[in-house]
Amino acid sequence: MKRRQFITLLGGAAAWPLAARAQQPKRMRRIGVLMSGAIEADQPASVAAFVQTLERLGWAEGRNVRIDIRWARGDHAQARTYAEELIALGSDVIMATAQVALEALLQTTRDVPIVFNTIADPVGAGYVDTLARPGGNATGFIMFDYSLAGKWLQLLKQIAPNVTRAAVLRDPSFAAGVGQFAVIQSVAPSIGMEVSAINLRDPAEIERAIARFAGSPNGGLIVTTSALSFLNRDLIIALAARHKLPAIYYRRYFATLGGLISYGVDVLQQFRGAADYVDRILRGKKPAELPVQAPTKYELVINLKAAKLLGLTVADSLLAIADEVIE
Numbered sequence: 001m002k003r004r005q006f007i008t009l010l011g012g013a014a015a016w017p018l019a020a021r022a023q024q025p026k027r028m029r030r031i032g033v034l035m036s037g038a039i040e041a042d043q044p045a046s047v048a049a050f051v052q053t054l055e056r057l058g059w060a061e062g063r064n065v066r067i068d069i070r071w072a073r074g075d076h077a078q079a080r081t082y083a084e085e086l087i088a089l090g091s092d093v094i095m096a097t098a099q100v101a102l103e104a105l106l107q108t109t110r111d112v113p114i115v116f117n118t119i120a121d122p123v124g125a126g127y128v129d130t131l132a133r134p135g136g137n138a139t140g141f142i143m144f145d146y147s148l149a150g151k152w153l154q155l156l157k158q159i160a161p162n163v164t165r166a167a168v169l170r171d172p173s174f175a176a177g178v179g180q181f182a183v184i185q186s187v188a189p190s191i192g193m194e195v196s197a198i199n200l201r202d203p204a205e206i207e208r209a210i211a212r213f214a215g216s217p218n219g220g221l222i223v224t225t226s227a228l229s230f231l232n233r234d235l236i237i238a239l240a241a242r243h244k245l246p247a248i249y250y251r252r253y254f255a256t257l258g259g260l261i262s263y264g265v266d267v268l269q270q271f272r273g274a275a276d277y278v279d280r281i282l283r284g285k286k287p288a289e290l291p292v293q294a295p296t297k298y299e300l301v302i303n304l305k306a307a308k309l310l311g312l313t314v315a316d317s318l319l320a321i322a323d324e325v326i327e
Contacts, residue, residue, distance in 0.1 A: 032086035116140035120176030
C-alpha cells in the first residue's frame, strides 16, 4: 500500500459502515498509535486494519475519536519523542507496535493505558508481570511462543533438504533473540543440523559474517525476530540470494520482498485484536484486567521465484500447507 493510498484510507474512515457495540460517549476520545517502523512494508495495511476494526466497533475518525499516528523508523530517541508527544496530546489510550515503541512509552508513562502487539516476550522483558495478569498500564498481543523458533529450522530443512548448517541471525541484546536461538539449538540435533549465531549489529558486519558462513557448503539462514532484522531486511534478502543460501524469515513481508520462505504470526490479526482491546479500554476496562494473548494463527508463505533462483524444487506436500505461494 502506497503512502498516498494509506492517507486516503484513513481520511475516508468516516464513510465506512458502522456496527456500534453500544451507545457512544459524547465527548471526542483520542487514540495514539506509535509504530516502531516506517510507512513501508506491510505496516500501512496493518494500521488500516486497526482503524477499520475500530470503525466496526463504533469509533469513527472525526466523529467520536481522533487517531494520532507516529512512525519511529526504528529510532529509539525518535520513539521517545513521539511517546511524549502522544501523551501530551491527551491520548486516552495508545497502541504500540513492537519493542521500540513499547519501551519508549513505558519509559514515559505508567498511567496512560497501552495496548501492544507483535511483542516477542513481554514477561521476560519486564513489560508485564504475567500473561494472565499484566499488572500495570500495558497489555496486548505477543507474536509467538518460543516453540515457533524450532519450527523455522524444520521448515528450512523441508524446503532445502541438503542444508546441514544454519546460521541464525539474531539481536544478542534482545531477550527474545537469545531465547529463539536457544530453542533452535535444542531442536537442531534431532534433525541433523548444525547451528551457529550471527549477531545483528551493523550492515557491514552482517555482510562479512554471512560471506564467511557461505564459504562452506550446505548452509542456510534463519532470520529471527528483531527490529534490526527489519531494518536490514533488504540487505539480508540480497545477501541470501547472492550467496545462494536458502533462508527462512519470521514475517510475511520478507517473502513478498524476495525471500524464500516465511512462517510467522498473522500480523493483521494482531492489529485487529489491538483495536478490540482499545475499544474495551475506551469503554472502561483497565489494561490489568485484560490478559496478554498469544497468537491463534500463523501463516506460511513460499516464494517460488526465489526457490527457482536457488535451484530448489519445493515439495508438493509443503506447497499444500502454504497460506500463500508467490509465483
